[in-house]
Amino acid sequence: MANFPPVDGSIQPHEPRDEDARPASGIEQSDLELVRRAQRGERGAFDLLVLRYQHKVIKLVARLLRDPTEAEDVAQDAFVKAYRALGSFRGDSAFYTWLYRIAVNTARNVMASRQRRPLDYEADLNESEQSAVESRMRHTDTPEAAVLSEEIHQTVNHAVEQLPEDLRTAIILREVEGLSYEEIAEAMDCPVGTVRSRIFRAREAIDRSLKPLLD
Amino acid sequence: MTDRINEQISAFLDGELPSGEIGLLARRMERDGELRRAFGSYVLAGEVLRSPGGITARPDFAARVSAAIDSSASESSGQAPLASRSSRWSRPALATAVAASAALAAVLLVRPDMRGGEDITAGNADPGAATLAAFPPGGASPTPAQSQRLAGYLVAHSQFASPIGRRNVWTGVLAADPGIARVAYDAVEAR
Numbered sequence: 001m002a003n004f005p006p007v008d009g010s011i012q013p014h015e016p017r018d019e020d021a022r023p024a025s026g027i028e029q030s031d032l033e034l035v036r037r038a039q040r041g042e043r044g045a046f047d048l049l050v051l052r053y054q055h056k057v058i059k060l061v062a063r064l065l066r067d068p069t070e071a072e073d074v075a076q077d078a079f080v081k082a083y084r085a086l087g088s089f090r091g092d093s094a095f096y097t098w099l100y101r102i103a104v105n106t107a108r109n110v111m112a113s114r115q116r117r118p119l120d121y122e123a124d125l126n127e128s129e130q131s132a133v134e135s136r137m138r139h140t141d142t143p144e145a146a147v148l149s150e151e152i153h154q155t156v157n158h159a160v161e162q163l164p165e166d167l168r169t170a171i172i173l174r175e176v177e178g179l180s181y182e183e184i185a186e187a188m189d190c191p192v193g194t195v196r197s198r199i200f201r202a203r204e205a206i207d208r209s210l211k212p213l214l215d
Numbered sequence: 216m217t218d219r220i221n222e223q224i225s226a227f228l229d230g231e232l233p234s235g236e237i238g239l240l241a242r243r244m245e246r247d248g249e250l251r252r253a254f255g256s257y258v259l260a261g262e263v264l265r266s267p268g269g270i271t272a273r274p275d276f277a278a279r280v281s282a283a284i285d286s287s288a289s290e291s292s293g294q295a296p297l298a299s300r301s302s303r304w305s306r307p308a309l310a311t312a313v314a315a316s317a318a319l320a321a322v323l324l325v326r327p328d329m330r331g332g333e334d335i336t337a338g339n340a341d342p343g344a345a346t347l348a349a350f351p352p353g354g355a356s357p358t359p360a361q362s363q364r365l366a367g368y369l370v371a372h373s374q375f376a377s378p379i380g381r382r383n384v385w386t387g388v389l390a391a392d393p394g395i396a397r398v399a400y401d402a403v404e405a406r
Contacts, residue, residue, distance in 0.1 A: 026230025033237045037245075043284070044245025050280050051255045052228070054272040055262040062270055072276060079280045080287050145273060152271065156263040174229060175261040181231045200225040204218075207256040214256065214274045 026180075031095040038086055046086070050079055053096060057103050064107040074110050078103040151213055159209040163202055170195055171202035224254050228261075 031052075037045035057078060062071035082102045089098055160168055166188070173179045173187060181199075185192045223240050226232040232240065244250045255277065262271055 026232075028230070029234060030227055030230050030232065030237055033234075034241060037238075037241055042245060043281070044251075045241055046284075047277060047281055048241070048244055048251065048254065050277045051251065052258055054276050054280075055258065055270070058272050058276070059266070059270045071270070072272065075272075076276070076280050076283055080283050083284050084287070148273070149271060152259065153263050153267060156260050157267065160264065172264070175264040181226075181229065196226055196231065197222065199229070200222040203225050203257045203260060204221065206260045207253060210256050210260065214252075214259075 025094075028094045028096075032091050035086065035089055035091070035095055038083075039089075046083055049095070049099075053099060054079075056096070057099065060100060060103055061107050064104065065110065070110070074107055075103065078106040081106060148213065152210065155209050155213060156206055159206040160202075163205055167198050167202040167205070170198035171206075174199050220250065221253055224250060225257060228254065228257050 031049065034045040034049050038049070054075070058071050058075045061075045061078065065071060065074065078099075082099050085102070089095065160171065163171070169188060170184055173184045174181075179187065181192045181195045184195045184199075188195065220240070220243060223232055223236060224244070227237065227240055244254060259271060262269070
């Protein structure tokens, strides 16, 4: 897990500054565009940031709380706090770093209010602990949610298995391995534009399978 | 057309969309629920592929967050629910007009020597303080959205008062908080 700066339970007025200034990634730049729009009062832009980070924040909070039944409520609270503090975000750090810090603070406040021993947020859970937490999350949730979650996972994996080889390779290299379009183009020996198109077509195919479940 | 836009969304998600195309796409997605749905679906597929068997948000999570923000804004500003139901697109113009009124009132009511505001947010654990945390310390100008929110608050708390009472409410709020006074004063200066 990232090394978050010390927290005292409050939302800091400004995000930490990245001392070793590095060029912002494409995702950071697109986040920043959405943040700027939200800061100008465009709520729809913030909704897109929620869509992008909802799964990651819920997963983070579930691991910190060690009681995943409350993860969605606490994650929701974190997003509301982030929205209300958005004016203080200047772009010195990546938006997701700033958002994760608010999520960590929110989870810690919940743990403090329960007077539980807080988990050291800098200490990552090992793989088996993470798996146990996530497994518990899925089994303690409502039966309907557990079924839906299972169906979503099966549907996505089945859809990927059905993809033509070139689309499947492109989407796996992007989503699982995290390669950039340029790196994928090099690996697959094709133009960047082809990579972009293959990834999109793979997503469209998965989306067509998912849509009936999510509607 | 839709395929082209959805391909842009896919590239946007990966941080691979040229910066010149981001603004227009963001505007389209804000207006079009089907584009937002596709974006959410692409995000979900990626999460599932990265952590098979892991946790994912329920399909209505983002909508619940949006409703909670509306509810939170309504509670913290004391506005009637009608305010949060008003069109998202008509809000900016209305708020700008209100902000101008509030700023004018502030310049009439605030002494210039009140501009030396302090960081009023340090160590404040109250979630409500997050709104105040949005005002940058050190005299930086607030964003228009911040000014609008402040102005909305002032107006909402005095809209049913008599002119004399309204003046007293604004005077009280502004005098009690140099940080807020500075925001309103700077908003007028910036015009």
